[in-house]
Amino acid sequence: MTLLELRDLLLTVGVPVFHYHASKQTESYIVWTEFGRKGLNADSQIQEKAIKVQVDLFTKTEFDPKVEEIDFLLDSDDISFEYQVDYEEDTGYIHHIWDGEVA
Numbered sequence: 001m002t003l004l005e006l007r008d009l010l011l012t013v014g015v016p017v018f019h020y021h022a023s024k025q026t027e028s029y030i031v032w033t034e035f036g037r038k039g040l041n042a043d044s045q046i047q048e049k050a051i052k053v054q055v056d057l058f059t060k061t062e063f064d065p066k067v068e069e070i071d072f073l074l075d076s077d078d079i080s081f082e083y084q085v086d087y088e089e090d091t092g093y094i095h096h097i098w099d100g101e102v103a
Contacts, residue, residue: 001077007032025058036051038051050102
């Protein structure tokens with residue numbers, strides 16, 4: 001999956017999607033970014049590359065169904081990920097975080 005394919009996948013969730021930084025905040029929105037690369041070496045050469053990505057859902061809705069939707073989308077596209085959640089007191093947003101890799 002390319003980075004543009006990841007973006008297009010996230011656009012299907014139905015909330016605004018931003019790359020790196022949200023230029024406009026709404027009730028719910030997604031920000032995604034790539035933050036590094038990993039390589040699998042064999043025979044002194046990189047055989048496969050993976051790009052580390054982070055997907056953030058900011059929402060003010062408790063138990064937002066978009067969380068399960070994003071879980072399903074990433075899992076169905078074979079994107080392995082780690083999930084975390086945090087509450088941001090200063091903004092009132094529930095911050096859902098998926099760290100994963102795309103190849």
